[in-house]
Structures are given as structure tokens and as C-alpha cells.
Amino acid sequence: MKYDNPRLPVMAAALLCLCSPNIFAEEIDRLDSLTITVIAEDQESRLPLAVTKVEADELVSPSEQSLQDFLDPAPGLFTQNQDNAAQGLRPSIRGFGSRAAFGVRGIRVVLDGVPMTLPDGQTELDAIDLGLLDSARIIRGPSASLFGNASGGAIILKTRPVPENPEARLDLHTSSFDSRRIRFEGGGHYRDTGLLAAYTDTSYNGFRDHANTDTSLLNARLSQPLGTGKLNAYISALDITAQDPGSLTATQARENRRAARDANVNFNAGETIEQQRVALTWDGMISDWALQYTGYAGQRDFSNRLPFTGGGQVQFDRNFGGLGTTLSREFSGPMFRHGFSAGLDIQIQQDNRTRFDNNNGIRGARTLAQNEEAFSTGLFLRDTIALSPLWETSLGLRYDTLNLKVEDRFLTDGDNSGDRDIDDLSADLSLTRWLDSGMFYIRVASSFETPTFTELANPNGGGFNEQVESSEALNKEIGFKGQWQSVGYSVAIYHIDVDDELLPFELAAQPGRTFYRNAGKTQRMGLELSANTQLSSAWSLISSYTLSENEFDSGELTGKSLPGIPDQQLWMSLNFKQDAYRLAVIGQHIGKLYADDENTEKVSAYELLHLQASVDLGSLFNSPVWQLQLGIDNILDEDYNDNVRINAFGGRYYEPAAGRAYRLAASLRF
Numbered sequence: 001m002k003y004d005n006p007r008l009p010v011m012a013a014a015l016l017c018l019c020s021p022n023i024f025a026e027e028i029d030r031l032d033s034l035t036i037t038v039i040a041e042d043q044e045s046r047l048p049l050a051v052t053k054v055e056a057d058e059l060v061s062p063s064e065q066s067l068q069d070f071l072d073p074a075p076g077l078f079t080q081n082q083d084n085a086a087q088g089l090r091p092s093i094r095g096f097g098s099r100a101a102f103g104v105r106g107i108r109v110v111l112d113g114v115p116m117t118l119p120d121g122q123t124e125l126d127a128i129d130l131g132l133l134d135s136a137r138i139i140r141g142p143s144a145s146l147f148g149n150a151s152g153g154a155i156i157l158k159t160r161p162v163p164e165n166p167e168a169r170l171d172l173h174t175s176s177f178d179s180r181r182i183r184f185e186g187g188g189h190y191r192d193t194g195l196l197a198a199y200t201d202t203s204y205n206g207f208r209d210h211a212n213t214d215t216s217l218l219n220a221r222l223s224q225p226l227g228t229g230k231l232n233a234y235i236s237a238l239d240i241t242a243q244d245p246g247s248l249t250a251t252q253a254r255e256n257r258r259a260a261r262d263a264n265v266n267f268n269a270g271e272t273i274e275q276q277r278v279a280l281t282w283d284g285m286i287s288d289w290a291l292q293y294t295g296y297a298g299q300r301d302f303s304n305r306l307p308f309t310g311g312g313q314v315q316f317d318r319n320f321g322g323l324g325t326t327l328s329r330e331f332s333g334p335m336f337r338h339g340f341s342a343g344l345d346i347q348i349q350q351d352n353r354t355r356f357d358n359n360n361g362i363r364g365a366r367t368l369a370q371n372e373e374a375f376s377t378g379l380f381l382r383d384t385i386a387l388s389p390l391w392e393t394s395l396g397l398r399y400d401t402l403n404l405k406v407e408d409r410f411l412t413d414g415d416n417s418g419d420r421d422i423d424d425l426s427a428d429l430s431l432t433r434w435l436d437s438g439m440f441y442i443r444v445a446s447s448f449e450t451p452t453f454t455e456l457a458n459p460n461g462g463g464f465n466e467q468v469e470s471s472e473a474l475n476k477e478i479g480f481k482g483q484w485q486s487v488g489y490s491v492a493i494y495h496i497d498v499d500d501e502l503l504p505f506e507l508a509a510q511p512g513r514t515f516y517r518n519a520g521k522t523q524r525m526g527l528e529l530s531a532n533t534q535l536s537s538a539w540s541l542i543s544s545y546t547l548s549e550n551e552f553d554s555g556e557l558t559g560k561s562l563p564g565i566p567d568q569q570l571w572m573s574l575n576f577k578q579d580a581y582r583l584a585v586i587g588q589h590i591g592k593l594y595a596d597d598e599n600t601e602k603v604s605a606y607e608l609l610h611l612q613a614s615v616d617l618g619s620l621f622n623s624p625v626w627q628l629q630l631g632i633d634n635i636l637d638e639d640y641n642d643n644v645r646i647n648a649f650g651g652r653y654y655e656p657a658a659g660r661a662y663r664l665a666a667s668l669r670f
Helices: 250-254 262-266 617-621
Strands: 048-057 077-080 090-093 108-111 133-141 153-161 167-175 181-189 193-204 213-226 228-241 270-286 291-305 313-332 338-360 362-386 391-408 416-435 438-449 471-484 487-499 500-504 513-517 522-536 539-552 568-578 581-590 606-615 626-635 641-644 653-657 661-669
Touching: 048 487, 077 641, 153 391, 416 471, 606 617, 617 626
Parallel strands: 108 153
Antiparallel strands: 048 133, 077 090, 133 153, 167 181, 167 661, 181 193, 193 213, 213 228, 228 270, 270 291, 291 313, 313 338, 338 362, 362 391, 391 416, 416 438, 438 471, 471 487, 487 522, 500 513, 522 539, 539 568, 568 581, 581 606, 606 626, 626 661, 641 653
């Protein structure tokens, strides 16, 4: 199959994005250079994008169970599945990613300049050490000309720099449901060489039955000046064993919210993962050009048990890697100046996948064996031209090729080998007007999203499901972002048309396993607001609001709402910070959503209230830095769902969330 349908920008729609020195840090600076694949730390404010930045230092007492506390402040972003480690946190941005049965889909994730997203578009967040994170920047809306495949949005993560002086840190966490975490971190510089390493051991029993998780995670970073730049080397190792409690019907959830699905217990549903990953990055200057090089490689061993017999156990050995380079330069001419960037990305992924019958948790006969390979290349260009001191335009182009190949090694049901070639030209065009205290812009951008190998699975055996195609989106925005006195503000209005939307479904013969289909045309419209008000020297109020309408736009479902996306969201945090004391009272409203395409199963809106507090005893008593943190989640003990499984067979849509839960942490630095 050849899929080639370039979309060049032609229209405009809306955006206003928050600027503030607090959580949403998007200062309106002028930039000297521009990079593409990974946006440099001070560059998102110059690009006409809807961006929210969350600093780790501004989070009072994050749970460190998932990335959720870093993502929730962003408007237009919805997270689910924090409690089920076997499925992983499931974020969606403007609806992209809402279809995921597990992990992250439709969103690109980058950590310290290294892609976490594989060439087929899937991302796992389990190897990220949240204790090392320094910031998260969330780019809202299609950005394929920046990031390539599966970039309906992007999450750019950055870890803390290596400390100048040697230091060590011991963190002890305990929380409800017999959960505990022990984490040790150490680092410092010796001459020009810096080292930062952390080891975390976590045991989480879970709110629900059959939800135990044990995790060991090691991350290390080595920094060294090299030539005109700096070389960074990263190593990570991950070991997870997690049970999956499964989903329930509405009646079952009302009867016992803590229960696991019977079939998940009988078939011992869950997974084990071992992963190792290494990466190298170099940033520096050659002549007047800024250069960035990235290389990474990894290996992941995965096995799981699904709650049915036929093919209910999956195992794959994955090798993956990639190379990337970006160069950029600022040019000054007699009439205007412009910043030019160009680069190349190459990624590869190889999976050796087998399936077996699951005989009540015991591995049975083999039912599938195939080798899967994804190979992608992306070439990108961007030019930002200052038309005058007040006006600027930006054009980005990216051409991606992706080859997906399956070699069938289980031939008793025939040879289902095959391959697919996917080509796509992505573009974005913007016009920016600089204001005294901010900026206004109009932007149009396209993106594309290929189905992953998991989503291409054939319900009838091996090979590809030939009925599943890639999807494409065209995003139109217009907006402002700026600062007015003590208030940082942001407003974004957007309209997105999507062709061949990918949606999940289940089959009666394989309940708990998700397959995918194309749902024709859809459209998404939304308003995103953010505000950060400094009420006094100690008090601040941070808020974000999202209003969205997401509908099918073709076929029998025309006018129905897309499942899994709430129609409204409100997030507010009242913060206190003075001397050694910090406090945050966080409130959330999540609007109604639907669990199925036909909109017959409506999930009601709900409200949550959380409390976070910390005290730095070291600064009070002039001693080694002891810090205590307290968190009370869901203070009102609200019944809501940690996850809603879209189009689940038999009405098993619901994974109930925990009620009121407590967290306590102590940190010693020396």
C-alpha cells in the first residue's frame, strides 16, 4: 500500500497561550536560533504553538506513581489509567491518544532530546524516573512537521542537570494500599566530568484486587565537554512485574469497586518487562551553525497474560534504535533576518512476536509467530522570517517514509507475511504579531498517524489487518499569549479535521484484547484557557479550562461524540509558598464522556479535590536537608473511573479509581 496525501496549510483557527513565571513558564523572548526535532529550552515561546510548561520545583508533593501530576495542569490534555501499571498512563491531547488500549498513542514523547516514541508510533513511559524530571513541556495540537509520525501533540521531558558539587539523596515514600518506594540518587562533578545516577524500587499493591506491581528502575547520566559542545550519555534499566485487574461493567463496579474481573484473576492477567536503553547526545557549535546529534539503542523483553484462552499469552523480544541530527543558524539580511533549521531522523524497530494459548495462567500451544520490523526516515526544514520588528512568519516542512514489514513464521494457517510503505508530507504555516506584553498568531498544521504493529493485528491470525489505514489531521489555530500585570494568560481556539480516525473495539472470542478500525471523518473543535494569578507574595492561583466538541463527521455515526474525550475540563490549584512551607489545594472537574461509538453509555461528570503539603526541615534547623511531603488524593472520596475502555465487549468499560488515599514522603539530602 502506498499512502501519499500531503496537506499544505490553507486556513487559520485559534490560540492564546499562558505566560507566567510559575508553573506555566512561557516567557516571550526573542530567540537567536531554532531547532526542530527537539525544541530547545527557551524556544517554545517564539514558535507559534500552544505550549504549557510545568516545572518540577513548582509541584508541591507529586505522587511519583505516574507522569499525571506533570500533565494535568495543561488545558486540552486528559489523562487516564494512573493506577494500572500493566496498561500504563494514557494521556490524550485534543483527543489524540484517547484510543490507546495501553501506553501512549498519537503523541510524541521526547526525553532529554532522545525520542521515546518508536517508529510505528507507540510509546511507553515506564522507564522514566519521575524523581529526576526537571520539567515537562506539552505541545498541544498536530505538530508532524516538527516531530513526524503520531504527533497529534508532544510531551517534551527534561531531567535535572548534574549537580556541580557531590551530593546524595535518599527518598522514602509510603501510601495507602500497602505501597512503598525507596529511591537513592547520587551525583556530582569531578573536574569536567559529571555523573548523576538514581535507583528506585517500588512495590504497589493497588486499590483493586489483582493489581500488585513491583518495579526496579536504574537511570544514569554522564556529561562531558567534547570539542565545542557537550556530550551526554544515558543508561537506563527497567524490570516490572504487574498484575492487571481488568475492567468491569457498571453494575459490577457499583457492587464492589475494589474487585478485579473474575477472568483476569482466573487467567492471571498481567505482564513482565525487562528493558535496557542507552543514548548519546551532543550539542555544540561548528562555525556559525548550532548542531545537535542524537543516537540511541535499546532492547525490551515483554510477556503478558490476557484474560482468554486462544492466543491469550503474548511474548516479544524488541530491539530498537535511532539516529538524528539537526543544524540551525540565524541569518541577518539587509531587509529581514531569519532562522533556518534542517535535520534528519532515522529510527528502526524489530519485534520477534509469538502468541500462545493461556490455560488459566499456564502457557499452552503456540498460535502465532512472526517477525515485525518498522524502519522510518524523516527529513525536515524550517524557516522563521522576521518580516519587521513586529511581524514574523514561519514555515515548516517534513517528509517521512515508513516501512512496516511482517514475516510470518507460523505457517499452519497460511503465510500472512507482508509489508506496507507509508509516505507523508507534513507542513505548518504561521503568522505572528508581537505585542507589548505577548504575541498573537495564526497557525495551520497537518499531521499523520500510522497504526502501530499492535493496532495492525489481524483478528483472524497473523500478518496485517489490511482494512486498517493511517489517519491524517489538519489543525487550524489562532491565539494570544502574554502577561498582564500579575496575570499570565492563555486562550486557544482550534478546529481539527481528521480522516480515517482510528478507534478500538473488542471481539466476543477475545475479550480484553483490543483491535482497531478506521472510523471515517471526524472533527474536533475546542477552546483552551489558562491563567496564573499572583495573589500576593505567598499566594498564587493557577487554572486551566477546556471546552471541546468532538464528533464523527461521516457515515452512520455522523453527529455522535467521539468516545473517551470529556466535553469539559477545569483544573485549579491554589498555592501557598513562604519560607520552608508549601501548600497546594487542587480541584478538578471532568465533564461527561461516552464509552462507545454509539453514545449509548454515558460516563457522568465528576469533581476531585486534592491536598499537597511540604516542609523543608533542613532550612528551618540549619541541618542536612530533610524534607517532608504529604498528599491526600480525592479528599471527597468521590467514586469515579481511573480508566474507561472504549467499545469494550460486554459493557466492561470501567476500571474504578481509588477513593480517598494518603501519601507520605521523606527526603534526605547530604
